[in-house]
Amino acid sequence: MYSAALFGVISRIIPNTEVAEDLLQETFIKIWNSGAYYDSSKGRLFTWMMNIARNLSIDKLRSKDFKNSNKNQDIENNVDFIDAQREVTFNADTLGLKEMVVALKPEYNDVLNMVYFRGYTHAEAAEELNLPLGTVKTRIRMAILELRKHFN
Amino acid sequence: MEEEQEFIQSGILELYVIGDVTPDEKKLVEERAVKNPAVKAEISAIEYAMEKYASLNAVHRADELQLKIMDTILPEDEKSTVIDPTIAVNPTMNTIAANHMVTGIPDQSAKIKKLYFALAACVALLIISTAALYSAHNDLGNAKEQIFALSQDKEKYAQNASYMTQQNEELQTMADMPSDPDWKTIKLAGTKMDPKAKMVVYWHTSGQHVMVDTKKMGLPANDELHQYQLWALVNGKPVDLGVFDAKADSAHILVKMKEIAGAQAFAVTLEKRGGAINPTMEQMIAMGAVTI
Numbered sequence: 492m493y494s495a496a497l498f499g500v501i502s503r504i505i506p507n508t509e510v511a512e513d514l515l516q517e518t519f520i521k522i523w524n525s526g527a528y529y530d531s532s533k534g535r536l537f538t539w540m541m542n543i544a545r546n547l548s549i550d551k552l553r554s555k556d557f558k559n560s561n562k563n564q565d566i567e568n569n570v571d572f573i574d575a576q577r578e579v580t581f582n583a584d585t586l587g588l589k590e591m592v593v594a595l596k597p598e599y600n601d602v603l604n605m606v607y608f609r610g611y612t613h614a615e616a617a618e619e620l621n622l623p624l625g626t627v628k629t630r631i632r633m634a635i636l637e638l639r640k641h642f643n
Numbered sequence: 644m645e646e647e648q649e650f651i652q653s654g655i656l657e658l659y660v661i662g663d664v665t666p667d668e669k670k671l672v673e674e675r676a677v678k679n680p681a682v683k684a685e686i687s688a689i690e691y692a693m694e695k696y697a698s699l700n701a702v703h704r705a706d707e708l709q710l711k712i713m714d715t716i717l718p719e720d721e722k723s724t725v726i727d728p729t730i731a732v733n734p735t736m737n738t739i740a741a742n743h744m745v746t747g748i749p750d751q752s753a754k755i756k757k758l759y760f761a762l763a764a765c766v767a768l769l770i771i772s773t774a775a776l777y778s779a780h781n782d783l784g785n786a787k788e789q790i791f792a793l794s795q796d797k798e799k800y801a802q803n804a805s806y807m808t809q810q811n812e813e814l815q816t817m818a819d820m821p822s823d824p825d826w827k828t829i830k831l832a833g834t835k836m837d838p839k840a841k842m843v844v845y846w847h848t849s850g851q852h853v854m855v856d857t858k859k860m861g862l863p864a865n866d867e868l869h870q871y872q873l874w875a876l877v878n879g880k881p882v883d884l885g886v887f888d889a890k891a892d893s894a895h896i897l898v899k900m901k902e903i904a905g906a907q908a909f910a911v912t913l914e915k916r917g918g919a920i921n922p923t924m925e926q927m928i929a930m931g932a933v934t935i
Contacts, residue, residue, distance in 0.1 A: 495701035496694075502702050533673060534660070535690040541697060542662040607693070608700065612663050628654035635657050639692040 493537060494519070497544045503608040504548035514551055518544040549610045599634035602627055650675060651685050660689045806894060813897045817845075817856075825849045829909050831931035837863065840929045844873070844900075844909050851902040855887055858896055862889040862928060865913065872914045874922050875906035882906070886918040908932040 497518060502511040522540050529539050595603070602620065605611040611619065617627040650656075658664050659672045676683040820826040825848045833840035841861040845854045855873065865871060865888055873884040884900040910930040912922045 495703045496697040499700040499702040500697060503700075533676075534686060535694060537694040537697070538660055538690045541693075545662055606658075606663055607661055607696070613658060628658070631661075632652070632654040632657050635689055635692055638696050639688055642692050642695045643688070 493540055496537070497540060500541060500544050500608060501548045503604075504545070504552055504610040510551065511548075514547055515544070518547055521547065545610065552610055595634055595637050599630050599637060602630040603634035606631060647675075647679055647681055651682060656682070656686055657689055660686060660693055809894075810896060813895060816854075816897060820845060823847075827933060829931045829933055831909060831911060831929035833861075833929055834927050836926065836928050842911065842929055844931070845897070846903070846906070846909075846933070848905075851904050853884055853900040853903055854897045855900060856896065857890075857898060860889055862911070864889050868916055869913050870916045870918065871911050871928070872918045872922065873900050874910045874912065875903045876908040876910065877903070877906050881910070881922045883918065883920070884909075886914070886916075906933055 494515065498511065498515050501514045501518065502508065505511045505514060518540070521543050525543075529536065533539075602613075602616055605616040605619070606613055613627045613631065614624060616622075617624045620627070622630075655664065655668060655672060659669060664672065672682075672686075676686055820828070827846045827848060829844045829846060831840075831842045831844060839861065840863070841859075843856040843859040845856065846852070853873070853875075862871060870886040870888060872886045874881040875884050876882075882903060884903060887898050887900070908930060910922065911928050912919075912924075913926045913928055914923060
């Protein structure tokens with residue numbers, strides 16, 4: 492039941508479906524193999540799994556062979572890829588999240604998604620959005636507070 | 644308390660949940676969480692919200708991938724569910740490697756082995772077929788030679804048989820002659836040219852057949868340029884009856900000459916090959932009158 496949520500995270504960091512599927516599989520293998528390291532007192536299982544998926548995806552994104560494989564893509568695909576790289580706002584239509592997004596202010600939404608779904612560190616997001624680090628941190632916190640209000 | 648509130652509000656807990664903290668920060672947050680239930684509760688609330696958020700953003704995959712994942716994970720289910728943390732990573736690495744050994748490499752090598760067997764079988768088959776083809780080719784050559792020899796033999800026998808049949812017919816004709824009063828036997832005697840020459844001509848008066856008996860021929864052998872010519876004297880005029888050769892190994896006993904209805908005498912002259920229109924009297928070698 493977690494696989495769809497984890498795949499959602501992976502596929503937003505790695506748009507290539509094939510690679511994302513491989514990463515999901517890798518994630519499950521890692522989760523299974525390092526199950527002994529999960530400490531339930533430290534947090535929820537999903538958070539732990541999500542971080543594994545996220546770290547694997549970011550490692551992949553920054554790995555040499557992935558960058559090279561992207562360089563080898565055709566021009567048409569590359570345009571999409573660059574668009575995807577630049578796209579900071581969330582495409583709410585594809586996610587079925589219209590209602591949710593209305594609840595979140597766009598500036599919160601952008602920062603949260605960059606960090607949570609796109610694999611940016613908050614420092615990178617600050618640089619990208621040309622905002623002070625503290626503002627990014629605050630926006631992330633405010634966005635999550637909005638979500639908490641919505642879910643609780 | 645104020646310090647805790649500040650810590651909570653700094654936003655580090657959110658980054659901690661997202662996974663965007665340094666190892667030191669992570670350690671700090673975990674220490675605080677153990678000490679302070681409020682921090683722990685805050686983390687839990689953030690985690691819950693983020694989990695829900697992730698679920699809303701879930702992307703559903705084709706069943707195929709889930710099956711693939713289950714396949715990868717399930718076989719390991721049979722192995723120890725409690726993993727010793729100190730050896731957790733390496734043994735699983737080994738099991739993965741072992742799985743590859745079990746499912747991957749032997750499978751491959753078995754296939755290769757099979758292919759080698761198939762290849763060896765093919766080569767063996769090729770050698771056997773080549774040998775068989777070679778021996779068959781040899782046999783065929785022998786058979787052809789035998790067929791050729793047999794057909795030559797057969798031809799010889801057929802020739803022989805036809806020769807014998809012909810001779811038999813001729814002998815039959817000769818055997819019938821005495822009982823047929825129409826057959827006249829004319830003995831030709833040598834002339835001045837060669838007193839020793841002699842030959843026999845058979846003449847059937849009603850059938851008009853004229854035959855020369857080669858077995859009873861006593862003429863010197865003629866050369867390539869000349870042939871003997873038989874003549875019939877009809878009312879004092881010579882009539883050509885054809886040419887013949889005087890040879891020791893003639894295939895025929897009887898040589899058929901041209902037909903003649905009536906004759907008083909037969910004569911033989913030596914003429915140039917092919918015969919002459921009129922007999923050369925100086926070259927007359929034998930002559931005999933018909934006795935009625």
